Amino acid sequence: MRTCSATVTASRTGTIFDLKRFAIHDGPGVRTTVFLKGCPLRCAWCHNPESQERGPELLFWGERCVACGACVSACPHGAIARASTAAKPETDRTRCTACGACVAACVPRARSIVGSTRTIDDLLSEIDRDVLFYDQSRGGVTLSGGEPLAQPEFAAELLQACQERRIHTAVDTCGFAAEPALAAVAAHTDLFLYDIKLLDDERHRRWTGVSNATILANLRCLSEDGKRVWIRYPLITGVNDSERDLRELGRFVSRLPGVEAVQILPYHAAGERKFAHLGRRYELPGVLPSDPETIEDAVAAVRAATSLPVTIGG
């Protein structure tokens, strides 16, 4: 890669929030997807808000809580309190250290900690389990998130280890990263699943919290360097589903040599409840998933502007 250097300090541990086997929508074949925790973007529609913060966090399912109060006395930091003995508890997240003491005390399992520190070896032992499935289906491993590029040394080393095992690697990224980080990861990535949210920078800032300048520059860099790229475009009602946005997407990706396909990912509201579990406010309440006709129209609009294959879903 011309503009990217490639020296990275090896790191043996990283923070992940999930590992999913039989992932069939994250690249070719049957895959294991490792979800890294921490993301520089704050997309309003994020369906994995528990992936945004880097450190472990407490999740609380209010509907499971039986208001027994066991968590209040279990918390060593005095972070949990309740208004009355019949009320469900409130957690002061500024004092919560995600130590997990309340989770152990909670009989109805209304509390859990998301996020854990794992070593490369530990993850490889999970990844190795499904090697025959990767072989049979031409699948492999996908790093997703959160944002894998936010833990570049860890991601690169994990990918390198997979490649040494002849396991196909893919990285699902928002592309918002410094060039050295991107280069380190790209050196061990067979396929990028690269998100574009909006091509209009002003609206991009408004809906994701950051400019898309770095994202688009990195995409050009990868594509010109001969990397294989699949573009993923979350289709959010009222945000980026206008015909103009979609045609512009089609035109833009057509100019990138490494791009092989465009996948339209229709919005779903799965993230809304998770915001509540994290004690956070959801900024897109009431937004409805697109109906099948709108999705088809969106695909048609992109297709009108590009000859690349355009599909629905990953």
Next chain:
Amino acid sequence: MMNERVERLRTECVTTRPSVSGERAELLTRFERESATLRESVPVHRARGFRYILENETIYIGDDELIVGERGPRPRATSTYPELCCHSLEDLRVLSTRRKTPFLVDDATKTLYESRIIPFWKGKSLRERVFAAMSEDWHAAFDAGVFTEFMEQRAPGHAILDDKIYRHGFLDFKARIAEARDRFRTSDVADRAARVDELDAMEIVCDALIRLVGRYADLARRMAGEAKTPARRAELLEIAEICSWVPAHAPRTFREALQMYWFVHLGVVTELNEWDSYNPGRLDVNLYPFYRRDVDAGRLTRDGAKELLECFWVKFSNQPAPPKVGVTEEQSATYNDFTLINVGGVTPDGADAVNELSYLVLDVIEEMRLPYTGSCVQLSKKSPDRFLLRTLEVIRKGFGQPSIFNTDAIVQEFLRVGKSLRDARSGGPSGCVEISAFGKESCILTGYMNWPKLLELALHDGVDPNSGRRIGPSTGDPRTFESFEQVFDAFEKQLRHFVDVKVEGNGRIERIFAEHMPAPFISVLVDDCIEKGQDYNGSGPRYKSTYIQGVGMGTATDSLSAIREHVFVRKSFSMDRLLRVLAADFAGHDAERNLLVHETPFFGNDDDRADDIARRIFDAYFDAIDGRPNTKGGAHRVNLLPTTVHVFFGEKVGATPNGRRAGIPLSDGISPTQGADTHGPTAVIRSVGKIDHVRTGGTLLNQRFLPDVLKDEEGLRKVAAIVRTYFRYDGHHIQFNVVDTATLRRAQENPEEYRDLIVRVAGYSDYFHALDRALQEEVIARTAHSEA
């Protein structure tokens, strides 16, 4: 699309309510009364009884039929077998009024039973003989639901045909019978008289079938004279011509081959009420030469062959499993009589056997949607992906057919027990998942063994907590156990004890069938009965296997895992406390149950802490059974499948340490406990792949996928990869339900609107509305795989 003829035949089949026909029972009873004074050998006597039925039974040719012949006087009219199980008037009342698998029983039949059938057979039926011959230990175990008994009202079966009837007619069989008899008449083997008797019997039944089919030829000719249209007249004349040729002679055309098989099928299911009725085995391989010849000669088109196959498909579904009662009904609550038509696999020389007919049969399965005509594909590593993908397309339609078997594993399973390579490659599955060397083996399933019940007994020192009776050996008070090993030892001792009881009972029952219930007709069809002059129910078949089917691997494994984790590793609570929690069925013990359910390593998640226990249970079961001789010169083997017994067994087992409440169904086959597998299908496959399938005679894995997973070509290919990978782990069998939970719930609430919804239950399919509520819930509870 199926044509109008097939549509009419199919509609008649699926809309006709099953009924009991007393005709066979009446004819056999009349024969027995009339021949009471004759002195003749048992096989010859039984052969003459068979001939009497075939000579006098009502025969039936339906309006649209091209393939003809029914066991009863009309479609869905089901014969009874009082020599095996003589139904009481109370049985008939239950049969006609029960909610699931009912049979119409008209007043004439009830009167017939009351006046003639019951008075004659009471005290003489084989069922009574079997129960009288069993030990006290056996009865105690049977009553407690430790094991079931297949042969208490049905005959040993699971028989599958090879290719012999496509190469030889019954006149050829008669010539071989005569030759063998001549040989024995002049030989000096000690039991030569018995062998001559058996061969005499075989000769009688060959003639009996030829004469029955001659009656069909006469009827077809008569009906042709009265036919309303010239077209039907021509069809009836062709039926008459075919019935004048087969089964005396080997078939010459594709149609004759199908008709030949069907008459042979009728012979087998009329002789005795055998488990799994009968089975044409490798239909595509056996019929392909006829198909090729007829198509090349311009006598047959692809559509014509499809129509004939579809007429053939209806015939199996026209024959519900004969009415079952008691525990036999509980363990197999379905009209399905378990024919399992095979396509695919390898040839005897080891080449890929998939041919044009294999694909045509898949089209037929897809169009017919008949759950009671069972079908499966055999997939070998040599089968092309096209074959597997087409199979998955049919499965995607969501009615549970066909199931998929691993030919390469099956061949290894056969070779391990000493079968020849050619016989191994020519064999395959029948019934649910059990394997046999087609046309050469008696592979007898004798009953299910309730593993979680064995654990319950181990946790109660051999006393059944349901009855308070001691039925197993004293293996110690578990409160005094200091290690998990002691728990496992107690489990293994209970296991060995009840295997001993079951094996001893099996031996007695085998002798009863060999002496009192020889089956000369099926013996003609199974190598080497003719050459040896010995019966199918005796030592005649080339291979003789006796199975005891293990049930509840998920439940037993998870329960032992919970004990190890919480009583011994984490010491969450004492054994005493666990036992009290179980005795209370978790009432007031939510915290303990939560811990057991959520913090126990469960089978099906690729977690060695649980999977090692599953492997140990399997090894213990295998070691207790495999290789123990039966009384026929063969040996006991193991397989792992449940039919519907996991529901019945669940009713017999109290709360279990995996958090399962009392009375809830056990896990099915080798599938994980319903809902306990949370890491997706690859983890399930890795877990069940840790069991050595090659040492079994069949295992059953159910997987449910949401329709979304298989919606496109890419999804099909990914599921195909799952199947292929499972088979690389030597997995024996896998089957799918492709249906979402919402649909199943709607079908529960509005059964009338979902009368056509078919699901995979165990090794067979059934209508969802025909399942009882517990089984419906069990199907729904199975984890559905998709990506969240």
